Amino acid sequence: MKKTWKVHRQGFTYSEKLLQWIWENLLFENSSLRTENGKSIKVLDQGVLNLTDGPDFKNAVIEIDGIVWYGSVELHINASGWRLHNHHLDPNYNQVILHVVVEDSPEDVSSKNGASPATLNLLPYLPKELIQFMTNFRGSKHLPCAEGLHYISPDAFRLQIEKAHREYFEKKADDFLRFYNPNLLPSVAWKHALVISIFDAFGITYNREPMREVGEWFLNQEKTHKEGILDDVYHFAGLLDSEGALNWNYKGVRSHNHPKKRIEQAVKLSQHILETPMESFLEESPEFFLTRISKEAQLAQLNRTAIIYGTVFLPAMYILGTLFGSSGISEKAHTLWMNLHTPVPKKLLQKFENIDGIKSSHYSKKLGSIHQLKAYCYVNRCDECLVLKKAILS
Numbered sequence: 001m002k003k004t005w006k007v008h009r010q011g012f013t014y015s016e017k018l019l020q021w022i023w024e025n026l027l028f029e030n031s032s033l034r035t036e037n038g039k040s041i042k043v044l045d046q047g048v049l050n051l052t053d054g055p056d057f058k059n060a061v062i063e064i065d066g067i068v069w070y071g072s073v074e075l076h077i078n079a080s081g082w083r084l085h086n087h088h089l090d091p092n093y094n095q096v097i098l099h100v101v102v103e104d105s106p107e108d109v110s111s112k113n114g115a116s117p118a119t120l121n122l123l124p125y126l127p128k129e130l131i132q133f134m135t136n137f138r139g140s141k142h143l144p145c146a147e148g149l150h151y152i153s154p155d156a157f158r159l160q161i162e163k164a165h166r167e168y169f170e171k172k173a174d175d176f177l178r179f180y181n182p183n184l185l186p187s188v189a190w191k192h193a194l195v196i197s198i199f200d201a202f203g204i205t206y207n208r209e210p211m212r213e214v215g216e217w218f219l220n221q222e223k224t225h226k227e228g229i230l231d232d233v234y235h236f237a238g239l240l241d242s243e244g245a246l247n248w249n250y251k252g253v254r255s256h257n258h259p260k261k262r263i264e265q266a267v268k269l270s271q272h273i274l275e276t277p278m279e280s281f282l283e284e285s286p287e288f289f290l291t292r293i294s295k296e297a298q299l300a301q302l303n304r305t306a307i308i309y310g311t312v313f314l315p316a317m318y319i320l321g322t323l324f325g326s327s328g329i330s331e332k333a334h335t336l337w338m339n340l341h342t343p344v345p346k347k348l349l350q351k352f353e354n355i356d357g358i359k360s361s362h363y364s365k366k367l368g369s370i371h372q373l374k375a376y377c378y379v380n381r382c383d384e385c386l387v388l389k390k391a392i393l394s
Helices: 002-012 017-024 128-137 144-148 154-178 186-202 208-219 229-237 259-275 278-283 288-296 302-323 327-338 346-354 368-377 386-393
Strands: 040-045 057-064 067-075 096-101 118-121
Touching (some): 017 057, 017 067, 128 386, 144 386, 154 302, 154 327, 154 386, 186 208, 186 302, 208 229, 208 259, 278 302, 302 327, 346 368
Parallel strands (some): 067 096, 096 118
Antiparallel strands (some): 040 057, 057 067
């Protein structure tokens, strides 16, 4: 059993949230549970996850040796966490009826009122699929689910990408609001936030900060359409001489992605944004961005234009609808985002290629796939992913 414990310990050291997730979803054998003292246990109701101070789960119903108990459940990786967190001195834990751990031979615990809640070592009752997943969690060169799960449901993967896609839209809307200055007139503030967002997007991946600085300087000019404005912008950016140069990163930058080229594209696009009457944004469909504005700004790279359309303009239109009380604009922008199919650079999604049973069509044209990797896979939020839950429950 010690070997099994080491396997599980590797999987749990990153977060107790995984253990909470397992308990909340009853992802264990519930028909033959026994306490450390040999008493039979049945989980009649696992309780409700507590998001404030106190035990992890409240209003649980646990049957122990035929007697039904009502109270709270506390979870720890190691039983020593009970005293480490001073639960033995906290009256909030007097109602704990079960202490759940994943440790062989855990120590007994007691509450401040002298009660001794039963202890359950959940380790022997975890599914083999989950054990396999955690075995590969730390050592895999690929995503944990690529080697840690025997079967991945394509439907669950698709639903998870859709979930990440929705979340990514919300994130990009929040990103837009970071550039919104409430001290300006709403129409002016919205356009300025859109311009900064465009400069930011053209700076991906390594030059976002200096591009934002250039965008802010550009907006502060009295005449953004005056003759020679582009040379003035280049001069501020330090691209015509070494004086006052911003901190540009040229490593691995190809000619089409050079700061000078990106600044030119951002300036042209921003000029058309600033010149476009607000009525056009409020009355025309967001799709006009791809046809009229991008054409006038001479954006030749269709993929880059499509990505900016998705990650910048649609979230901006969503916020615009919110600012001016037009649910139609917001709903239209959100619908266009959910149905958006945009080519994503293949190198960004290479991690998905090692997952058996998953086709590239499931993720290759969804911007939410990038968010899935950054917000879930790379930060070990597997316990919140539909793919793992589906695999364990199957």
